[in-house]
Amino acid sequence: MGSNGHGLTLDFSGKPFTEPTAEQFNDAEILNKVYAFIRHYVYLSEPQARIVAVWIAHTHAVGSATTTPYLNINSAVKQSGKTRLLEACELLVHRPWLTGRTTAACLIRKVDQVRPTLLLDESDAAFNGEKEYAEALRGILNTGFYSCGVASACVGQGSNLSFKDFRTYCPKAIAGISTLPDTVADRSIPIRLQRKKAGEVVARFRRRVARLESIEIKNQLSDWMTNITDRLKGAEPCLPEELTDRQQDGLEPLLAIALEAGGDWPEAVRHAAIEIFRSQAAEDQNVGVQLLGDIRAVFETGTEDKISSADLIDKLKEIETSPWADWGKGKGLTPNGLSRLLKPFEIRPRNIRTDGKVPKGYLRESFEDAFCRYLIPPPSRGDLATATPLQPTSLLIETDFSNRYTKANVANRKSASDPHECSLVAGVAVQKSPRAGGDTKEGDTETLLDSHSEPSGDMGKLEVEL
Numbered sequence: 115m116g117s118n119g120h121g122l123t124l125d126f127s128g129k130p131f132t133e134p135t136a137e138q139f140n141d142a143e144i145l146n147k148v149y150a151f152i153r154h155y156v157y158l159s160e161p162q163a164r165i166v167a168v169w170i171a172h173t174h175a176v177g178s179a180t181t182t183p184y185l186n187i188n189s190a191v192k193q194s195g196k197t198r199l200l201e202a203c204e205l206l207v208h209r210p211w212l213t214g215r216t217t218a219a220c221l222i223r224k225v226d227q228v229r230p231t232l233l234l235d236e237s238d239a240a241f242n243g244e245k246e247y248a249e250a251l252r253g254i255l256n257t258g259f260y261s262c263g264v265a266s267a268c269v270g271q272g273s274n275l276s277f278k279d280f281r282t283y284c285p286k287a288i289a290g291i292s293t294l295p296d297t298v299a300d301r302s303i304p305i306r307l308q309r310k311k312a313g314e315v316v317a318r319f320r321r322r323v324a325r326l327e328s329i330e331i332k333n334q335l336s337d338w339m340t341n342i343t344d345r346l347k348g349a350e351p352c353l354p355e356e357l358t359d360r361q362q363d364g365l366e367p368l369l370a371i372a373l374e375a376g377g378d379w380p381e382a383v384r385h386a387a388i389e390i391f392r393s394q395a396a397e398d399q400n401v402g403v404q405l406l407g408d409i410r411a412v413f414e415t416g417t418e419d420k421i422s423s424a425d426l427i428d429k430l431k432e433i434e435t436s437p438w439a440d441w442g443k444g445k446g447l448t449p450n451g452l453s454r455l456l457k458p459f460e461i462r463p464r465n466i467r468t469d470g471k472v473p474k475g476y477l478r479e480s481f482e483d484a485f486c487r488y489l490i491p492p493p494s495r496g497d498l499a500t501a502t503p504l505q506p507t508s509l510l511i512e513t514d515f516s517n518r519y520t521k522a523n524v525a526n527r528k529s530a531s532d533p534h535e536c537s538l539v540a541g542v543a544v545q546k547s548p549r550a551g552g553d554t555k556e557g558d559t560e561t562l563l564d565s566h567s568e569p570s571g572d573m574g575k576l577e578v579e580l
Contacts, residue, residue, distance in 0.1 A: 142377030161386035183364030186302035205328035218250035237290030258282035
């Protein structure tokens with residue numbers, strides 16, 4: 115994009131440029147471009163990329179929703195693409211604030227005043243560092259899931275000491291190696307990254323090139339979200355029953371956007387969410403829920419609807435991925451220990467008749483209520499046979515970033531108005547969204563946010579002192 119010296123914006127062919135409206139876009143194609151951009155620079159699975167793409171769109175219309183799910187970007191080891199994913203998201207989300215460290219006072223005030231998309235890197239250091247900052251961050255994350263969430267802090271000095279409710283609602287993505295606090299993880303969609311293997315190739319992330327590639331996509335995305343704001347506010351998509359209430363709350367605004375996009379996006383996002391949460395439930399659950407899952411597996415592999423405590427414990431200890439063989443300081447799970455773990459679920463051992471004996475044991479029917487309440491239903495064979503397959507690879511072929519910017523084009527684009535220069539922020543600088551042709555478009559999403567600016571009731575409040 116450039117100028118002919120008379121104030122007329124031109125495209126690179128020298129013809130006058132007219133920015134297309136949202137109606138001229140294929141809605142699904144906009145999400146396809148976001149998806150392709152992310153996978154071009156970051157190695158992640160197709161379901162993960164689907165969720166990230168819709169979440170990026172959600173940041174431009176967060177005010178139209180009553181909840182905002184966090185992205186919990188984690189990995190087992192370093193150098194698995196966590197920071198790279200945040201950097202790629204930074205170029206597309208609304209009002210990005212990429213930071214690894216700030217102060218408690220800056221954090222709570224900037225979230226309240228700017229309503230940024232918080233991209234928090236190195237969460238390990240944040241939660242394990244200075245107590246004041248860690249508690250302020252935890253408070254913002256715990257309350258900022260809901261549109262009415264606020265954190266209360268003391269302001270002023272001496273006789274002028276008072277308090278103020280700071281708004282905490284804004285989109286957030288958190289990257290780190292260690293697990294998040296349970297209350298924060300419960301509000302998040304897990305994006306677990308792995309290191310690339312040989313042969314799994316992504317493009318090198320050169321910021322000057324990626325930024326140019328992202329401008330058009332971000333503009334189209336922002337225009338589209340602005341155009342469908344009213345419909346998103348009233349959207350009530352049908353949510354997967356396999357998810358918990360909190361998971362459904364987080365998925366709802368993303369699924370509403372997927373339904374607006376059309377194409378294969380609604381079903382793809384449904385399948386992606388179920389797959390991601392089911393995988394997370396298997397990896398990261400409390401010990402009681404893990405025990406229920408393992409007991410369900412024991413019953414499903416057997417033919418009996420009852421089992422003695424001794425036999426159940428023997429089968430549980432055979433599960434290599436579970437802790438029962440080493441439970442109790444290496445002594446292994448005992449009948450008394452099993453009973454204590456099941457007591458919160460109101461499941462107790464009883465006398466059962468088996469092989470002419472009457473030992474203590476459990477009936478399967480005693481577990482059915484707990485299975486329904488605390489476990490994600492396993493996929494049935496029919497579901498697997500009829501499920502709509504996801505289509506990941508064609509998007510990258512259709513949206514080819516590799517040859518869009520030659521050296522000549524990059525040089526020409528440097529003469530265009532400078533899009534935002536992103537930096538790792540530790541202060542309070544406000545980032546403006548770039549627009550093709552040099553204009554900035556502040557206010558579209560701010561208007562949406564203002565619709566939820568006033569907290570209602572006491573929901574989501576947490577008191578902190580700064």
